[in-house]
Amino acid sequence: MHHPSSKALTRREHVPCVVFEHMREACQAVAQQIAELIRARALQQRTCVLGLATGSTPVGIYDELVRLHREDGLSFANVITFNLDEYFPMQTNELQSYVRFMHEHLFDLVDIPRENINIPDGTQSIEQVAAYCEAYEEKIQNCGGIDIQILGIGRTGHIGFNEPGSGKESRTRLITLDRVTRIDAASDFFGEENVPRRAITMGVGTIMDARQVILLAFGEHKAPIVARAAEGEVTPSVAASFLQSHPNTQFVLDVAAAAELTRFKTPWLVGSVDWNETRTRNAVIWLARHANKPLLKLTDQDYNEEGLQDLLAEKGPAYNINLSVFRHLQMTITGWPGGKPDHAKRPGDLPRPFDAI
Template sequence: MDTNVVKRPRSNQSAQYLRQTKIPTLMFETSVEADKHVSLVIESLIRENNSAGTPTVLGLPTGSTPIGVYRELIRLHNEEDLDFSRVITFNLDEYYPMDPTSIHSYRRWMNETFFDHVNIPEENIHIPKGDIPREEVEAFCDDYERQIERAGGIDIQLLGIGRTGHIGFNEPGSSRESLTRKVTLDPVTRGDAADSFFGLENVPMEAITMGVGSILSAGKIFIMALGEHKAPVVKRAVEGEITEEVSASFLQKHPQAVFVVDVAAASKLTAVETPWIVGPVEWTPELTKRAVIGLSEKIGKPLLKLNRDDFMGNHLHDLLRHNGEAEAICMKIFDEFMQGICTHPADKEKQTVIVFSPHPDDDVISMGGTLITMVDQGHDVYIAYMTSGNIAVFDHDALRHIDYVDEYEATFGLATEETRAFHQRCRDSLATKQSGDPDTEELLNIKGLIRKTEATTAAIAAGVPREKLRFLDLPFYQTGKVTKRPIGEDDVHIVADLLSDLNPGQIYVAGDLSDPHGTHRMCAKAILAALEEVGEAVKPEVWLYRGAWQEYDPHEIDRVVPLSFELMHRKKLAIFRHESQKDAARFPGSDKREFWLRAEERTKKTADVYNNLGLPEFYGLEGFARWRGQL
């Protein structure tokens, strides 16, 4: 195993082990490559054991991280005859209490995501039970451990990692010797699960989980982390000290544990963030820019005030040796930043622009100032809303709109027995729905209309007329649940038809690409696949923007659009039109600020970064990255 490679992967370099990690850490360029690697190892063991007539025992997790692995294993079963009939599985955990038929149950999730699609015998599937009486939980947990022993132990344990560093539900404070047991969930863990449960109040307080000791007894362990939001805890787990506060750190002592990450999840590791510290690097323009910006931020000096001593005292002497004098390097980067300050984002000649918005509010939240600027400058701007966003509407908002329509019809003599019955049916559905249950199709349609009308008024506030709005309602989103289908041909064709119809000179795509299963990433995947489908007939400039939760780091930005106080005010007025997302959004994520406040503070922060680098001072800046041909 070569653990001395420090260069970031390229398209012809599928993976590499990173230096200075206490757990062997294998970094892939994309989550798809990571999924395929783990699937290949599991496939190889199953085929080897099948040939010898022996079982393969797998420890399996739930959550968004392993979905790609499960889909690849299903493909291998369907297309390459991978036989799972001798496979025995033990799942890590289950919420408690939890009805196994509930949409929130891990048993149901595993059936729908994996077990229903392969030929593992039912008697070989083991999942902690969330519906047993409380007084029987301890005995059940003891028996779960014995069942693992009787199966011969787990051959391969697959894990994800939570933001608290937990594996399974082994929250901070879990001991190295802990076994299967009932635990109390950490507030951070419950908060991360709130979206799937349609609200924090619906997330159980407890769970049954295999212990750290149970996990460490496996023969081989793959722990996976995908996306930027996992980067801080990955660093703590693989470069920090072993501690009960990060249960994943116990894997440092396992002889066959491998951390599998994509570039985004590895971004805080020393070998990726500052690779020049751990060994020789290839000083590409991107790496040079990142190193110099990092130096400026670290020592608090503008770019053009950095000197040779600053470089020599911060492990960057090799950069000077390769690229010349400090002043020349800094001037080049300064000039690149200056050239990227763009007051005419769609150029000066009139052209057609499409802003793709994954949800009905991403356009104005993320790039509302740029959108308004392009409209003001006379460009033909269209907005394509890719999904309905219907699951993000509170029940009380739906009820308010039902009441309004009911009163409206009564006031103007438009009510009929049929409409009155429909309204009552919707009210009854809302009244009888259990906490966290999905909506009926009728309610989803009502909530979708709420988001659609809000998006329309917001677009008009930004200067985009109703006739230039396109509501694509892509099929992948239409599950009524947080978990979505994979992007399919129908999704791609819808986007391709729009591109062919409008033939834009420029398009804007939500660039939150580090989240492997988020709606933004899936929408981006559909757009880029559609661009391939239309081929040379449609060749727009492609610009990526970030959503409500992230902003680009300065070294990633290719273009910024300045926002004045007045332009920011107009942007906020457009955001305010999304009334169902005002005050408290249904899925706020870990950032509890309102969207208009996030948008303002993000753009101000980017402006502050530029100012600190010694660049012109602005009220706010919206940052964009040029798409370079890879998702």
């Protein structure tokens, strides 16, 4: 786990972000947290109500919960679950059904009572959907509300299927899927044209009612939207940004998904840093892009105005820093794109096979 050295480094994060080196570690930590609550509620002879998600992101959590059930005796007898969403229309036995997904990855592998499982029903007729969604909301409330809600995040910033434009007070409902979401799901349906255009989803308001929310994101493709949701403005165009106002939420990330957070991408903007060669190079390249200047034309003033005073004081003046970084970049350029024999003078000249383009 990555622990920030000071609170200053996380001051732009409006949601607590916990960063792990690897996805597996993150999933194990979240599963342990869920298991502890299940056991605590069992000792109190109370139910534990979980809000669950589908997709590749939470699979590691379900795998660990199944392991804890088999090896450590974790019982799900007191657990009630509510899933976030389901495509509409969708038969429960279809390959892409979230009912099928949840049974394959969790429910059929643990001792949860069948009557405690709740997943939005994609077989409802269009005339019945509104009443069904109201009943789903009512059942959550009758069970005492959700204790822990697990979320993923889509490229559009959706949580559940709350696409851009979803309101903070929205409840369980039938929605139309964003085209980006349908494109992302195309491989599961063997083509975008086969992806349902609608889905039933818990609303943002339903999610916000949970006593604890844990959003998981893994992989570099999630990094831009994670940064927008955690550090950007609260806006209906990024539904996950509403979680900034939730009193007990956290983003659980791997290093790749956290890469666009300020403390990883540009840490010099939020605190003091150790100016090693790699960080110096990244900062100077960032400055050249930010100032829209050639690297060798950066001045002391540019460094001072863009928060790089410490780098300037430690390794300056600007001319020396610029030249050092420029020379490093220059040495990585090869004049032999077709490959070169083994008599190298610079890194770019190292022998390598022909690059087919």
